[in-house]
Each structure stands twice: as structure tokens, then as C-alpha cells.
Amino acid sequence: MTREPPSILLAAGGTGGHLFPAFALAEELGRRGFPVDLVTDMRGDRYGTGFPARAVYRLPAATPGSKRNPIALAKASLTLLRGIRQARALLRTLKPAAVVGFGGYPTIPPLVGAWMLGIPSIIHEQNAVLGRANRALARPAAAIATSFRKTRKLDGPLAEKARFTGNPVRGAVIEAAKIPYPPLAPEGPLRLLVFGGSQGARFFSDAVPPALAMLPEPLRRRLKLVQQARPEDIDAVRAAIAAAGIDAEIAPFFKGLPEIMAESHLIVARAGASSVAELAVIGRPSILVPLPHSLDSDQLENATNLAESGGSWCIEQKDLSPARLATEIGRLLGAPETLAAAAARAKAQGQAQAVGLLADLVQDVIGGESALRR
Template structure:
């Protein structure tokens, strides 16, 4: 009689930065025969039908917020306590062999419940800075998997738990990474991709069109732009670019973004953990504009790490006027060798094997528990 393969429970906040690496791990663990369940919050509902799991669960969770008033802290604490109670009931029913957390406050209830029930857990940190929820959970985790070799705040007793794996990327990204860097031919197309989430889309909608409009006409005629914009901005951005004679495709969302990235000569983006990881694995040069005022400046740390390798250029939003952006783009478009070199250096930083390393780590923990 064969022993049934134990299930694994993944827990992640509802943003792409948390869900995409969880998605990648789910794909890999399913290939290895493990049933997968996911716990997330309401923001993650839009991924429910596409996430590779047999079931997606939602538990009460809350963040204390930036103001951290006594009332806000009390409400958040009460909500998280309700989440822990429901998580304990869920874990007793599912009986997972391990719980893997990917950050965000929605991971606190299931990982706290796992510790109470004696179920081993791993947390994965996507950024170069240990996130606030992961700080809370790290002490009780068996291992802390990291995306960067150095992670701020992962020190003292916690340093002994650190295990570098890299940031897992989805199969779509691994497939896109097979596309060679597009040739830059004299007088040929200059393929530019711009994206950055809702806040990034708003800033880039205001900065990119006027920057491109100031470039010489012969350069503008060569640009093939794909840009993410908020739905309410699409018409205005398209009109500005059309008036400047720039060929563009503007939309709020691009489903096959990894392949669009692979088809580009240059990318302008925020510096979220998944974006940086995907740029590196695919190997595309980028101008990274970290989200200002992000918690613990995690995006600035992410961008700085890739920029130090020569695979990107990090420019803070406060410094990126349309004139500055036009100047930077003009220099890069005039120097194809610079873009080609940056693409190679970005790819050298990519961790395409990250998902396998993290899956191996999960199996180590599951193996110890089964033994």
C-alpha cells in the first residue's frame, strides 16, 4: 500500500509580488506530486481561478496601517485573532505537511496557527529587506528563504535560519527567458516596455509621453511602445503619443507580460521584487523607478542590487523629470552596445533555478516531519 503524498499549504498576500512566487512554487510542487492549497485575502480573489491549487481559501486579516493608532491596532489585532481561529480549524481539516508563507499580513493567521499545531513552516522573503509580516513570523519558522544573498533585518539569531534560494518565477517567465535579446539594427525598431502597477502606471502616464515627445523625430519614428496605463488614462496617453508620431499599444493590463518583456529592448518599471526577478531571469536592461515612500525602502534596495550589477539604471521618482528621462533614453538608444551589455549583466543575475531550490527546501522540511 503506497503512502499518500502530503499536501502543502501556501499563504500569500494578495499583491502580485507575493502571489507570483507562490504561483511558481505551486507549479513546481505539483510537478513533484504534491496537492497544493492557497490561503490569501480578498485582493487575491482575482487570481483564484488561475492559481494552480486545488482550493483557494480566504481568511480574515488586517494590517495595522501607517498611523498605528491604538484603535487601529486594536481592530487589526482582533481581526488577526479571528483569522488565527479560522486558520486552526482549516489546518486541522487539511492536515498539510508544511505551511509556506510569502509575506503580507494575510500570512500571519495560517503561519501562527501552524506553529500552534506543530506544523513546520517556511517563509520566503522576496525583497532585499525583510518585510514586516515576515519579521513577526521568522522566529517561529523552520527556515527563512531569501531572494537576495543579503537581506536587511535578517540578522542576529534569525541569520542562522537564512537560506538563499532566489525569487521563484513562473513557468511563463522561464519560457520567455528562452527568447534571445532582440537585435538592434541601424534604423530599426526600438521596442520599449513601460509598466509598474497602479501607482506606477499613473506616474509613468504623466512622465513618459512628454519625455518621448522631446526626442528627435527620427528616433520617435523608430519607437514601438507598449505601456501600462490606468483605464481612465488610456485615451489621453494614446492621444499624446499619437500626436508625437509614436507607435504605441496602451492598456491597463497585459496578460502575457513576460513575453512582452522578452521582446523588448528596454524596460521602464517599478522595482517590485517579482519585476526585478523577472527582468533578471529574462535578461532585459531596465530603468527602475522605485516606488517612493515604500515600507523600509524595499523597492530602492531591490533596484540598487540590480543596478550595481550593471543590468539596470536606478532613478528615484523625485529625480525623474520628463527632461531627465528623455536624456537617459536618448543616450541609451544611441548606444546599442550599452543596452546589449546591460541585458547580459541582468541575465547573469537571474535565478532561474530559484523555484527548484525552494521546492527542495520544502521537501527537506516535509521529509524531516514525515521521518
């Protein structure tokens, strides 16, 4: 007698770096016949992705602050304990075959709850450094999926549970990857994309307009700029870009970002894990500016990995003045062969099969293909 396939619970915080790979895995598990539920924090799906889950549940979570602030630490701990209690109740109701966490403190309640109830867990690390929450959850996990072949702070007994899968990207990214790198005609448009995520758009709003204003007028006339900016910065960015005589689209969020990436000749971005994975799968040259002061310098590690392949140029924010940015953008947009070569090298680093490998790992943990026939 054929039974219904077991469900899988995914746990991800409300940032794109955590939600996008979870989204990709949900799509793939759905194609394989597994019902999928999502548990996230109170930020929820603020990226408007329409997460492909049977249901989305929200649990309280908090990031523990510094030990120097015992009151904040106590409040965060109480919030996490409340989240764990609610997670246990939810897990008893859903009875998933496994819980897959994508890092960040919002994954602690459901994964700790899974450990307490004897439900196998898998953690996925998007960055080139094992994150702090994932370090706390790694020991009881059944398996650890990694996005890079070498992941710092993953050693000893933990390394034995690691499997390289790559960082899953959404179906929209896979579709965008089918678009060839656009040729750079001698007098044709030069398509520049700038995006920075929630923590990076402010810097780019301050640095990009004056940098582009320094470019030679013939180059500015050919520029087609798409730039992400915070709502409070949009008017100022639009005014500065218009004063430079540049055709631009400025918005706080672009829902069809993968297609815009594919249409771009050059991209300036932060080095979050999902951004780097998508740049590689689509195969587009980029100037990566890692978020400074990020925990464990994870964005610097991510950017360095892609830059070492020749698919990107990594410049730390402390070294990137508007004048330096203008020099780099002007140099690269004036070198079509360099950009095309970097696009090919970036694409060679892409892991388009990552989502399938991660889904295979989930099936291995819950009992392989037989899970669909129980």
C-alpha cells in the same frame, strides 16, 4: 504500502509580488507530486493567473495602521484575530505537512495558526530587506528562504535559519528567458515597455508621455511602446502618445507580460521583487524607478542590487523629471552595444533555478524525498 503524498499550504497576499513566486512554487511542487492549496486575502487572484492549486481559500486579513490611530489599529487587530481563528479551523481540515508564507500581513493568520497547531512553517522573503510581517513570523519559522544573498534585517539567530534560494519565477518567465535579446537594427523598431504595478502606473502615466514627446522625431517614428496605465488614465495617455506620433499599445494589464518583456529592447519599471527577478531571469536592460516611501526602502534595495551588476539603471522618482527620462531613454536607445551588454549582465544575475531550490527546502523541512513515499 504507498501513501498519498502530504499536501502543502501556500499563503500569499493578493499582489503580484507575493502571488507570482507562490505560483511558481505551486507549479514545481505539483510536478513533484505534492497537492497544493493556496490561502490568500480577500483580493484573491486579481492577476488572472489561474493559480495552480487544488483549492484557493480566502481569509480575512488587514495591515495594522499607525499607533497614532488606535481605532484603525484595533479594527486591524480584530480582523487578524478573526483570520487566525478561521485559519486554525482550515488547517485542522487540510492537515498540511507545512505552510509556506510569501510575506505581507495576509500571511499572518495561516502562519500563526500553523505555529499554534505545531505545523512547520517556511517564510520566503522576496525583497533585499526582511519585511515587517516576515520579521514577526521569522522566529517560529522552521526556515527562511531569501531572494538575495544579503538581506537586511536578517541577522543573529534568524540568519542561522536562512537559506538563499532566489526569487521563484513562473514557468512563463522561464520560457520567455529562452528568447535571445532582440537585435537593434539601424532603422528598425525600438521596443520600449513601461509597467509600474498597481502603485506605480500613475507616475508613469504622468511622466512617460511628455518624456517621449521630447525625443527626436526620427527616434519617435521608430518607437513601439507598450505601457501599463490605470483604467482612468488610459484615454489621456493614448491621446498624448498619439500626439507625439508614437505607435503604442496602452492597457491596464498585460497577461502575457513575460513574453512582452523578452521582445523589448528597454524596460522602464518599478523595482518590486518579482519585477526585478523576472528582468534578471529573462535578461533585459531596464531603468528602474523604485516606489518612493515604500516600507524599509525595499524597492530601492532591490533596484540597487541589479544596478550594481550593470544590468540596470536606478533613478529615484524625486530625480526623474520628464526631461531626465527623455535624456536617458534617448541615450540608451541610441547605444545598442550598451543595451546588449546590460542585457547580458542582468541575465547573469538571474536565478532561474530558484523555484527548484525553494521546493528542495520545503522537502527538507517536511522530511526530504521520503515525504513522497510515506
